[in-house]
Amino acid sequence: MSSSDTAAMYDGEGSGSVAAKDTISIPQARGSERQSTPSSNANKNNLVGDYDDNSDDSNENGRKERFWEYFAHFRHFCGDLVNHPFIDKGIILFIIINSVMMGIATFDFVTENPDIEHDFETVDKVFLIIFTIESALQFIFHGFNLFTKGELVFDLVIIVLSWFAEDLQIIRAFRVFRVLRLVTRIDTLRKLVSALFSVLPRLSAITALLLLVFYIFAVLFTALFKDLPLDERYFNRLDLSLYTLFVMMTMEWAGVARQCMEYHKWAWAPFVAFIALSGFIVFNLIIAVICDAVAVIEREDEEEVSIADQQDERVDELSKKIEGLLKNQRELQATLDLLSKELYNLQVTPSENPTSANITNNSDPSPLKITSTQVGTY
Template sequence: LNAIVLGIATFDFVTDNEDVAHVFSQIDLSFLIIFTIEISLQLIYHGHKLFLDGWLFFDFVIVLLSWSLDSLKVFRAFRVIRTIRLVARLKTLKNLLNAIFEVGPSVTAVLALLLLIMYVYAVLCTELFGDLHELGLTDGNYFGRLDISLFTLLEMVTLEWAEIARQVEEVHYYASFIFGSFLVMTGFILYSLVVAIICDAVQENEHKEELAAAEKEKAESRKRLNQMKKRVEMLTMN
């Protein structure tokens, strides 16, 4: 609810009207008081263990900064990040989030490969197309320096490549082969690898949960069976 209020407070009808802005400010203050009471109760209940829990410690820091740095709205706006905690209550999203954390090393390796490919193509494009803007053949300086080439290729990875590619292809026909191979390797193969890694991790997490649930059910069954045996033995003794 606080996230919705923070979002509505950014509209012009709130920011341009002092009375409405004051009302939203008071509502925000009410939420801050509620958050303060909540984190205080959490601190009483958990004690020093609160600082060992990432989410609870994050809440504590945000509330503390909201009071001590009230004039800096950016810290108060950070409370909207608390809505991410809802992920923990949704099993599907929770499994996905856990999978993303677990496949961190594998995804990092794929990203490293992506950066290597981008660097190779950035050097190639800078050498081949670096003078096009100086000659007035392109609208922008897309490949004038290595850092500019890297940024341009990053744009192309996000599939905003058509205009840049067409301008360069009008001068160098072979540019289509360079850009095409780059997009195939980055936009399709590497993205597919990341998706495959995450999907595999999600399935593995779900399998682990199923095994854990099965083990728990077996343990409960054994417990009930032992209780029944004890009752039978007691009846037999009587």
């Protein structure tokens, strides 16, 4: 075999090997492509799953936000409804009517007639339902902040006890205390209650003085009149003496004093001393303190009114000043409009005159020479 044949054979084998390699590599590449397709599909599926999860979470968050938004609107609607002046006055009217009916229900013509008593109980049940709806609306509006308002808590407790303890007459009778809500609606009562609470620190000293007077005279009366055979046991013990002195402080002391004077002619002296100290001095001090507190509240109200009046006067003065400034502005604007028209006329008139046009269009930079005719034109 010649060298050329050997080279040809070598070339043929080489080309065949290359072709074989090429024919083998193509299926492998296609197989690799087929093998990579499931993994890419899996990645795509994972991405789609993550997108679905995110979309589900966003939808869930959107539903929650819409729910709380609707609930907030509902809360504000309940608050506007239950605190509306018309509804508030209606509830006050129902409280007054219910309180009056509870008083009428104690008369014999109601208690001795089962039909009338049943009608009263039915009407009372209707009022209880109305008050329950009101408390429910208040709870929806205020939430747990309702328990920070004493008035609303008292109403809620009375209503709950009324539903769960209908057979207990004492619980039903406590509903009459709802009429105390009128205190916050009437200005005079509100001022009086505010005055009472404001004078409590000063009343503590007067109360301590009154208790001291009570104790001294209770010991004195027990020692002086303990052994007297009176109709009642007025001064046999210290506690009985304190109770008797409290009754005497209400000016019911003449009968007790006369019984003691039957055995001791001088018995009137300690009675008069106690009445003078407790009834005339201490109580007058209490009344004076309360009146002073009411006067202070009245002065505060007058000061608030005067401050409001001063603010109204300042607002009126500022309104007048603003009106004057607006008037001056309108006059100034009219003057500016007139001046602008005059300037416009001065600019338009020379452009219409041919002589002035020649002067304007003259390109000679030398000084302008205006003749007498042109001056007359201007």
